[in-house]
Amino acid sequence: MSDSSTDETMPADADRAEMLPGLAAVPEVRSLLEAVDLPIGRWDAEGRLTFFNPPYVSWARRAPQELRGRTLAELYGDEAWHAARPAFDRGFSGHQAHYLRLLRHLEPPRWARIQVFPERGSNGRIDAIYTIAHDVHDDITAAMALKRSNWLLEQALDNLPWGVIESNADLIITRWSHSAETILGYTETERLGTHRLAMGVPEEERARTLAVYERLLRGEIDSWVEQAQYIRKDRRRIWVEWTLSALRDEEGHVVSLLTFVRDITHQIDTHARLLHRAERDALTGVLSRRAVMERLETALARRTREDRLALCFIDLDGFKQINDRLGHVRGDRLLVQVAHAMQDALRRDDAIGRIGGDEFVVLSAVADLAAAQSLAAKLVEVSAAAGYDLLSGLRVTASVGVAVAPIHARSSFELLQRADDAMYAAKQEGKNRWALCHRRIDGG
Numbered sequence: 156m157s158d159s160s161t162d163e164t165m166p167a168d169a170d171r172a173e174m175l176p177g178l179a180a181v182p183e184v185r186s187l188l189e190a191v192d193l194p195i196g197r198w199d200a201e202g203r204l205t206f207f208n209p210p211y212v213s214w215a216r217r218a219p220q221e222l223r224g225r226t227l228a229e230l231y232g233d234e235a236w237h238a239a240r241p242a243f244d245r246g247f248s249g250h251q252a253h254y255l256r257l258l259r260h261l262e263p264p265r266w267a268r269i270q271v272f273p274e275r276g277s278n279g280r281i282d283a284i285y286t287i288a289h290d291v292h293d294d295i296t297a298a299m300a301l302k303r304s305n306w307l308l309e310q311a312l313d314n315l316p317w318g319v320i321e322s323n324a325d326l327i328i329t330r331w332s333h334s335a336e337t338i339l340g341y342t343e344t345e346r347l348g349t350h351r352l353a354m355g356v357p358e359e360e361r362a363r364t365l366a367v368y369e370r371l372l373r374g375e376i377d378s379w380v381e382q383a384q385y386i387r388k389d390r391r392r393i394w395v396e397w398t399l400s401a402l403r404d405e406e407g408h409v410v411s412l413l414t415f416v417r418d419i420t421h422q423i424d425t426h427a428r429l430l431h432r433a434e435r436d437a438l439t440g441v442l443s444r445r446a447v448m449e450r451l452e453t454a455l456a457r458r459t460r461e462d463r464l465a466l467c468f469i470d471l472d473g474f475k476q477i478n479d480r481l482g483h484v485r486g487d488r489l490l491v492q493v494a495h496a497m498q499d500a501l502r503r504d505d506a507i508g509r510i511g512g513d514e515f516v517v518l519s520a521v522a523d524l525a526a527a528q529s530l531a532a533k534l535v536e537v538s539a540a541a542g543y544d545l546l547s548g549l550r551v552t553a554s555v556g557v558a559v560a561p562i563h564a565r566s567s568f569e570l571l572q573r574a575d576d577a578m579y580a581a582k583q584e585g586k587n588r589w590a591l592c593h594r595r596i597d598g599g
């Protein structure tokens with residue numbers, strides 16, 4: 156080993172004091188700089204490292220003789236110098252500055268915040284700058300992770316099939332995601348800062364919806380899921396599912412309502428179609444046998460002492476002949492015509508179902524027997540009018556039997572039986588007519 160290299164690595168205290176430039180030459184300052192547990196370096200006007208304390212040596216991962224007199228670019232590369240240069244320039248122009256640098260010479264690399272401040276000589280000139288490095292790796296990586304997860308969250312929220320809406324404790328909207336725009340038709344600009352109920356919620360739903368919001372805001376419930384209608388900006392009514400959650404601060408106060416919204420119009424339509432299909436007779440569109448029997452059971456179960464329920468049993472006359480002469484397709488058409496004519500003759504609360512080939516049942520709440528009879532008469536009349544095949548001039552008519560609960564029967568089975576008997580009587584009497592059940596429960 157040469158003498159000079161010995162001098163470089165371990166300078167005697169006296170020699171070192173002479174070698175030290177600027178402020179660092181003052182013994183008190185030097186002791187202070189060496190005692191500080193942060194890497195400190197002094198860079199002269201040519202950007203060369205002229206002083207460094209012991210923490211700097213271990214931080215730089217170099218022997219002292221490899222550090223002294225070197226520029227930052229020589230020590231850490233051009234990329235590092237590029238990051239440092241603006242702050243160095245500010246330091247040499249008399250200002251404090253700082254910059255962030257990823258220290259790639261460390262394994263694994265770490266983020267540091269480097270503070271730069273000028274050293275002014277006695278003549279006021281700036282002879283050098285000092286750098287102090289702070290390890291901010293954990294803060295920076297935490298901030299970057301937070302930023303990234305926020306970014307991911309935003310991306311995810313925007314790409315979800317769910318619209319995301321957030322409103323504050325005054326129900327003013329503070330977030331309206333991209334998907335919310337797509338589903339509800341209003342843009343973020345139109346909705347931010349407006350009241351939740353200002354647009355879209357149908358008039359008749361407002362009071363109920365507000366009551367739900369208020370329960371959430373008061374903390375009475377934490378979440379709420381419901382299906383409701385919404386009027387889009389283009390005035391189209393859609394079905395949506397709202398999932399609302401109350402968000403609380405650290406003290407537990409509800410500060411906002413987070414809402415996810417999903418368009419379920421398609422599901423609701425499909426469900427309605429399936430329900431309709433199960434409930435309806437495929438040919439005529441009136442109720443199916445099962446559905447009309449269910450209505451009958453329900454109506455009888457709900458009937459109060461005073462209520463009267465008329466059941467008309469309708470069987471078309473001579474329908475076999477229509478089929479035989481005109482074929483099934485034209486027969487079908489006549490069936491449909493008669494079914495629709497009967498349906499059109501009924502009131503909103505009445506029900507009509509097809510229970511067999513050419514057999515129908517009509518249910519109607521009536522005031523008395525006279526009303527039941529006039530209903531039966533009307534069914535006979537409209538069937539005869541509608542049951543006409545224009546091409547052949549052939550006609551079908553209907554025979555109708557009517558029984559009334561609780562006058563003629565109390566159970567559904569009996570009521571149906573009594574009406575069927577009465578219909579048979581009408582056929583016997585010559586068809587195209589109605590007959591009232593003649594057997595009263597009380598035997599009268």
Ligand SMILES: Nc1nc2c(ncn2[C@@H]2O[C@H](COP(=O)(O)OP(=O)(O)OP(=O)(O)O)[C@@H](O)[C@H]2O)c(=O)[nH]1
Nearest residue numbers: 470471472473474475476478483486487511512513
């Ligand atoms: N076109 C068509 N015909 C049907 C359908 N369902 C049953 N039929 C026919 O309807 C006819 C019903 O016959 P009936 O009620 O016994 O005979 P009808 O000629 O009406 O005799 P009456 O009731 O005594 O007047 C039969 O020929 C069945 O084949 C259907 O969905 N479409």
